[in-house]
Amino acid sequence: xxxxxxxxxxDCAEGRAANLPCNHSTISGNEYxxxxxxxxxxxxxxxxHGLKNNETNEMASLIITEDRKxxxxxxxxxxxxxxxxxxxxxLNAGNMLTFGGGTRLMVKP
Amino acid sequence: xxxxSQHPSRVICKSGTSVxxxxxxxxFQATTMxxxxxxxxQSLMLMATSNEGSKATYEQxxxxxxxxxxxxxxxxxxxxxxxxxxxxSSFYICSANGYADRTLNTEAFFGQGTRLTVx
Numbered sequence: 001x002x003x004x005x006x007x008x009x010x011d012c013a014e015g016r017a018a019n020l021p022c023n024h025s026t027i028s029g030n031e032y033x034x035x036x037x038x039x040x041x042x043x044x045x046x047x048x049h050g051l052k053n054n055e056t057n058e059m060a061s062l063i064i065t066e067d068r069k070x071x072x073x074x075x076x077x078x079x080x081x082x083x084x085x086x087x088x089x090x091l092n093a094g095n096m097l098t099f100g101g102g103t104r105l106m107v108k109p
Numbered sequence: 110x111x112x113x114s115q116h117p118s119r120v121i122c123k124s125g126t127s128v129x130x131x132x133x134x135x136x137f138q139a140t141t142m143x144x145x146x147x148x149x150x151q152s153l154m155l156m157a158t159s160n161e162g163s164k165a166t167y168e169q170x171x172x173x174x175x176x177x178x179x180x181x182x183x184x185x186x187x188x189x190x191x192x193x194x195x196x197x198s199s200f201y202i203c204s205a206n207g208y209a210d211r212t213l214n215t216e217a218f219f220g221q222g223t224r225l226t227v228x
Contacts, residue, residue, distance in 0.1 A: 043202050043219035096143050097217050099153040
């Protein structure tokens with residue numbers, strides 16, 4: 001599975017959009033980009049996933065570059081409850097998830 | 110969406126005793142479940158892959174005799190920490206793959222986690 005690179009931490013003001021980048025330059029054609037987040041002491045929570053088209057759901061939007069070597073998770077209006085560690089993971093559908101360090105997002109009032 | 114239930118959420122045990130953690134998929138069948146461990150301020154680390162009806166596959170460095178995994182049905186996998194020691198204190202999380210949407214792409218659904226403290 002392709003390795004991902006994320007910044008270790010980010011701050012965001014409450015109510016503003018949080019844009020979390022992820023590099024996955026070695027991604028292969030059949031690998032999906034998954035995003036999960038983990039709020040302190042809880043199990044990871046699925047956010048969104050995509051292959052090559054941009055995706056949007058009730059939680060977030062996922063923007064994948066045309067060459068698929070990077071992606072951005074967008075939380076359109078961050079709240080204090082969005083403070084968490086966000087993991088970008090690339091894998092074939094159905095495979096186990098391998099977590100990297102993730103980005104610790106701190107949403108500040 | 111699919112739900113994975115993990116029990117107990119918290120357990121404190123004495124050194125030398127064994128602890129069993131259950132992971133259930135509530136509304137879907139999971140032929141494969143995964144067990145992770147997370148130490149404070151660290152990322153999740155895969156311990157083992159649990160396959161229904163067969164032996165679990167352990168990651169390098171994980172003692173199979175210490176962390177016993179049983180996946181006897183399509184909805185239940187258990188992790189037993191045998192002869193627990195304080196260094197086994199950690200946050201243990203299970204996950205199971207299920208179908209997320211009509212495209213049949215699977216996603217991993219996670220349990221709530223179990224915080225084990227060995228005293």
